[in-house]
Amino acid sequence: MKILIVEDEPLIARSLKKLLEKKGCLVTWEPTGNKAIEIIKSESFDRIICDLMLQDVSGFDVIEDSKERYSISEIGQKFIIITAYSSPQVLQRAALYGCSVLSKPFEDLNEAIDVFIRGRDLGTNKETIKS
Amino acid sequence: MEDQDNPKSQEAKGIVLRRIEKFNKDLSGLNNRLGKVIDLDLEVLKNNKLKLRSNNHSLNIEDENFTCFTSWIGPAISGYNQILENNLEHLEKSRKSYSQFRRKFLGHLKGIEKHEKNNRLLTRYFEEDQVRELYNVIHNLQSLPGFLLTLQVFKSYTVCQILSHEKGQGFANSNYSSSGSRSTSKRFNVEEFNKAFQSIKKSKSKVFTNQGLNNPKIEAIGSFFAKTFSSNRYNIILILGRNDFLPPSNPELKIFEEVTLHLEPVLNAILRRSSHDDKISNIIEVLENTNFPLSIKNRSDNFLFKNEAFDEIKENELKDYQFLERELFGKNTLRFYFNKESKEDTDLYHFYRVSLLGELLNTLRHELSNPLFGLSLATDILNDDSLDPELQETIQDIKINSDRCQTIIKNFSNLYQEEDNFKEFDLINLINETIILTKSETKGIRKSVQTDQSPLILYSNPTWISQIIFNLIINAGQALAEHFSPERIRDANISIVIKSDDNNLSISVSDNGTGIPDQLKDRLFDAFMTTKDAGTGLGLTICKSLLNKLDGEIFFTNNSENGTTFTITLPIEKL
Numbered sequence: 001m002k003i004l005i006v007e008d009e010p011l012i013a014r015s016l017k018k019l020l021e022k023k024g025c026l027v028t029w030e031p032t033g034n035k036a037i038e039i040i041k042s043e044s045f046d047r048i049i050c051d052l053m054l055q056d057v058s059g060f061d062v063i064e065d066s067k068e069r070y071s072i073s074e075i076g077q078k079f080i081i082i083t084a085y086s087s088p089q090v091l092q093r094a095a096l097y098g099c100s101v102l103s104k105p106f107e108d109l110n111e112a113i114d115v116f117i118r119g120r121d122l123g124t125n126k127e128t129i130k131s
Numbered sequence: 132m133e134d135q136d137n138p139k140s141q142e143a144k145g146i147v148l149r150r151i152e153k154f155n156k157d158l159s160g161l162n163n164r165l166g167k168v169i170d171l172d173l174e175v176l177k178n179n180k181l182k183l184r185s186n187n188h189s190l191n192i193e194d195e196n197f198t199c200f201t202s203w204i205g206p207a208i209s210g211y212n213q214i215l216e217n218n219l220e221h222l223e224k225s226r227k228s229y230s231q232f233r234r235k236f237l238g239h240l241k242g243i244e245k246h247e248k249n250n251r252l253l254t255r256y257f258e259e260d261q262v263r264e265l266y267n268v269i270h271n272l273q274s275l276p277g278f279l280l281t282l283q284v285f286k287s288y289t290v291c292q293i294l295s296h297e298k299g300q301g302f303a304n305s306n307y308s309s310s311g312s313r314s315t316s317k318r319f320n321v322e323e324f325n326k327a328f329q330s331i332k333k334s335k336s337k338v339f340t341n342q343g344l345n346n347p348k349i350e351a352i353g354s355f356f357a358k359t360f361s362s363n364r365y366n367i368i369l370i371l372g373r374n375d376f377l378p379p380s381n382p383e384l385k386i387f388e389e390v391t392l393h394l395e396p397v398l399n400a401i402l403r404r405s406s407h408d409d410k411i412s413n414i415i416e417v418l419e420n421t422n423f424p425l426s427i428k429n430r431s432d433n434f435l436f437k438n439e440a441f442d443e444i445k446e447n448e449l450k451d452y453q454f455l456e457r458e459l460f461g462k463n464t465l466r467f468y469f470n471k472e473s474k475e476d477t478d479l480y481h482f483y484r485v486s487l488l489g490e491l492l493n494t495l496r497h498e499l500s501n502p503l504f505g506l507s508l509a510t511d512i513l514n515d516d517s518l519d520p521e522l523q524e525t526i527q528d529i530k531i532n533s534d535r536c537q538t539i540i541k542n543f544s545n546l547y548q549e550e551d552n553f554k555e556f557d558l559i560n561l562i563n564e565t566i567i568l569t570k571s572e573t574k575g576i577r578k579s580v581q582t583d584q585s586p587l588i589l590y591s592n593p594t595w596i597s598q599i600i601f602n603l604i605i606n607a608g609q610a611l612a613e614h615f616s617p618e619r620i621r622d623a624n625i626s627i628v629i630k631s632d633d634n635n636l637s638i639s640v641s642d643n644g645t646g647i648p649d650q651l652k653d654r655l656f657d658a659f660m661t662t663k664d665a666g667t668g669l670g671l672t673i674c675k676s677l678l679n680k681l682d683g684e685i686f687f688t689n690n691s692e693n694g695t696t697f698t699i700t701l702p703i704e705k706l
Contacts, residue, residue: 012505015512019512053497084500085493085497104500105504105534109508
């Protein structure tokens with residue numbers, strides 16, 4: 001399984017990469033949004049874990065640009081948003097793309113890894129469910 | 132003694148002699164009634180010297196100009212007369228106070244002597260009541276020219292004009308009086324003033340003609356005296372004339388010079404006073420027209436001042452107003468009224484404060500949250516059973532600490548969430564978090580939380596409740612810090628007691644400080660009421676307003692031993 005992590009905090013990205021690799025995934029890490037967009041256009045991934053607050057562009061910009069390659073339903077399946085700022089507006093916008101949102105910090109790390117591997121509808125992060 | 136032939140001098144001599152005569156008559160009347168209590172002779176000698184003698188105290192006064200006798204003999208005699216009058220009745224009752232009377236009397240004599248030696252100023256030319264008038268009655272330049280013309284010493288003059296310019300102003304003022312008519316006041320261009328001022332100032336002579344000065348603003352005709360004065364705020368020109376072309380005599384010049392020399396401080400005092408009056412009338416105008424109702428009352432509760440806004444309040448509406456009171460000089464009180472019902476201001480203030488803090492905490496939360504989460508995640512990866520146990524423990528500590536930081540920042544930002552944030556929360560936890568927030572204001576003070584139930588899950592507005600508790604703890608902390616010295620702050624104590632049943636909740640915050648003084652009790656929840664230098668006076672007002680929104684109440688009691696307890700009660704839905 002090919003996973004792309006778009007996350008500018010190296011400790012988070014490296015840890016997730018390690019954990020997912022332990023589960024047998026092939027993980028690429030990209031800290032900036034613009035480079036991530038290029039990679040997404042040129043390579044195919046089964047899952048894209050994307051932070052919203054990147055240094056250059058927002059995670060939503062990455063998703064928006066990915067429309068060139070993926071259909072809306074594909075985007076909903078492939079993208080999982082991870083954010084420290086899950087305001088109602090953020091959740092609403094994520095819902096437009098049909099993406100899951102996981103709040104950082106994750107309440108349960110194993111559950112989160114599960115979501116990353118198995119995709120949406122398995123999100124058990126409480127904040128996601130409540131909203 | 133050329134002046135002896137001068138009619139003015141003769142007139143003055145007549146006045147002096149009549150006064151001395153009256154004085155001697157009063158004195159002999161007194162002595163007849165009481166036996167000879169005063170040993171005093173007043174005598175005009177042939178060489179125009181005046182001799183005063185009392186017991187062994189003798190004073191000879193002479194003056195080159197007899198006119199001047201009027202100036203000091205006037206106050207002297209009225210002074211004696213006053214002493215006689217004040218003491219007559221008293222003396223008749225008790226002869227014992229004679230020595231006291233004599234002491235006063237001799238003191239006055241010495242005062243005159245000293246006056247004559249050191250201060251040959253105003254009273255030399257002006258009568259005492261004129262001096263008093265000059266200082267007390269003449270408040271503005273407009274009345275000064277007319278006043279100067281009434282002086283004995285300037286009796287022969289018919290016109291007087293005072294031109295003044297306050298530095299920095301674009302205009303100058305002229306006040307002109309010709310004898311018998313009221314003085315007129317005019318305003319004119321400063322350039323014309325400066326022209327006249329410079330030419331008079333530069334001239335060595337004091338005598339001018341209006342052809343010479345050629346200035347339309349100078350209203351005297353013919354030849355006249357002119358003199359300039361300059362203080363750090365004003366330039367002034369004084370003009371004194373007779374509207375004729377005869378040049379003034381030398382003695383007249385001498386008197387003019389001497390009198391005007393003494394006029395300078397008087398002029399400055401008058402100008403200062405008149406600009407002070409201007410300032411006051413400006414202030415009064417502002418107070419008069421401000422939208423806030425204001426009143427000033429004296430000690431006996433009578434109005435000294437009411438502004439328009441105050442007058443507009445109907446009598447039966449006054450009870451709806453709160454006021455802020457300040458004691459002014461002289462025990463008068465200024466009251467500033469505002470409507471109790473208009474809570475908008477405090478609410479708005481509170482809203483700003485909460486949203487600002489909320490925003491700040493949110494930013495902080497985001498900035499810290501990510502790296503802290505990274506730290507925590509990384510420890511999961513790093514912790515490997517193969518590591519040295521001590522290292523494992525250290526990595527575990529890093530995780531615990533970063534999670535703790537994460538929790539603290541999260542709880543703080545939860546305290547200041549959006550206003551209408553009603554949700555489930557644990558009250559005990561919220562109070563503990565709030566106590567942490569107040570740490571800096573309650574340093575060293577013991578705090579305890581007593582509750583019959585923990586956790587206590589409610590559905591309510593945690594932001595508001597935390598705000599209320601926060602304000603009460605801060606108030607208690609500040610009261611305690613005032614009451615206890617830093618060495619004894621360990622004896623200070625804040626205790627929070629939470630009681631609840633199925634429908635109601637009460638939270639009380641008690642301190643062991645001084646308690647609320649009686650005079651503040653009624654106004655404690657009023658907006659802007661504060662006893663602290665840096666206080667806004669809004670803390671308790673905010674508490675009350677938030678509790679209104681929660682259908683709750685707040686009240687306080689002074690504890691039986693010491694300190695105060697604030698209690699809030701709320702209807703609740705326990706979950």
